[in-house]
Amino acid sequence: MGYLLDNGQVQAGSRFEALGELFDASTFRHLDALGVGPGASCWEVGAGGRSVPDGLVERVGPGGRVIATDVDTSWLGASGAVLEVRRHDVGTEPPPAEGLDLVHARLVLTHVPARDRALATMVAALRPGGWLVVEDADPALQPLLCPEDRGPAEQLANRLRRGFRTLMAGRDADLALGRTLPRRLREHGLVDVAADAFFPIAGPACTALEIATVEQIRGRLVDGGVATDDDVDRHLDNLRAGRLPDLATSPMVTAWGRRAR
Template identity: 40%
Template sequence: MEHNESGGTGCPAGQTYLLDNAGKEASARFAALAAIFDPGTIRHLEERGLTSGWHCLEVGGGGGSIAAWLAARVGSTGRVLVTDIDPRFLESLQVTNLEVRRHNIVNDALPEAAFDLVHSRLVLLHLPERERALARMVAALKPGGWLVDEEFDSSIDLVSSANPGEVYSKTYVAMARTMDSRGVDRRFGRRLFGRLRAHGFVDVAAEGRTFMWHSGSPGVSLLRSNYEQLRSAMIDAGYITEREFNEDLAGLDDPGFMMPSPILWTVWGRRP
């Protein structure tokens, strides 16, 4: 594994990324994300024809599960560059055809027209400068190369329910308000199809995936880690009280708990 650093926080001056990799909850979050979403991500990457010898870019590698899979898939004749603003969870990927780079997708340069595949998951929605970041990802593709991006649409009805026990807790609503206040675009997944068309991509298509999260599932593990990491931000902003937070956290262990997940939109297209 090669290791290259090019600094940058990826956040506006004076702000920190809400779900910072330095948080003690990050490892649990990455494990849950991999359990929930990796099977679908891998299916979509395979369907794009990914094979040995490809050069791939993974933007915002997080816990590294997809970067490691890419490196194994492209083999010794392929290369994978995986970037993150905080690559602490990627540094253990001791793979000869994989380079880890500390990198700010908004401000730091990337090789242009260098990759057969560029992939990212749950990165752009967090960036106020998401259009600039997307343009950099587009420019990094070879002509004919595939972009596969996966982003949430969490702008769902937070009031009504279809099942007894199905709830959007006060803490979930507070988390949404906190993200809105930090410039997160919670509908960006739904916008992606149009954004790739606007960049002139061909063979653009999309799929939305959603799940019913219930007590004991990886989805509830993800909720728990996000709630705990955002606890101070939500309470300090006055979006929720400490008592309400503790009640909702305990409610995740209720055998009857259930809630639909946000929609994860996977959108793909080829650069002409």
């Protein structure tokens, strides 16, 4: 059935910007702690937009290598001296390179039905001692868009979020994947596995992400009987008028592990 939030829609760019603002600092806190720096070779899986690839290019410098892949590279632009942009499906194709220092994927595995095959492909791309870092949301851990369900605006927001989760589940998305990442990394032979979670609440980027997401899936919400056009209009108006200032994202679980030497 395909990815519900595909890159071909105009709202994808706004979503990538909001996701970068929300999660890039946490992502690079982890990557910097693992020593990603000058001369490193990296694969950014399912990159979507440019924020993580560009951050990796800054860190690896002219002596490094960054491969950014996605099934749709529309938002990635052209390759450069350090950055190689390539169309690639991690669930069905072999790795684009081997012997890499780092493989990183954010918000990818949830949407890949062949998750174990995708993980095996990522592990196969690593050199001995190389690091795999996988980040994925776990909506089932915290399913509410508005954790403080105070009135009609919050109740409508949470109803639409439940509908969104139903649509995702109908497309084979795993809404409880995040919590399984440490186990999955160990099962694929990685060592020194650890994990933590990041859970943004409130702020302009949360609002921007929700607006872009709802606009992108509006037709599916209405066609699926989740909401009426009036419901969606009212929710978007509440967002733009600042009536829902304390939106929450799903917890983002980050797990990392090293390929045994």
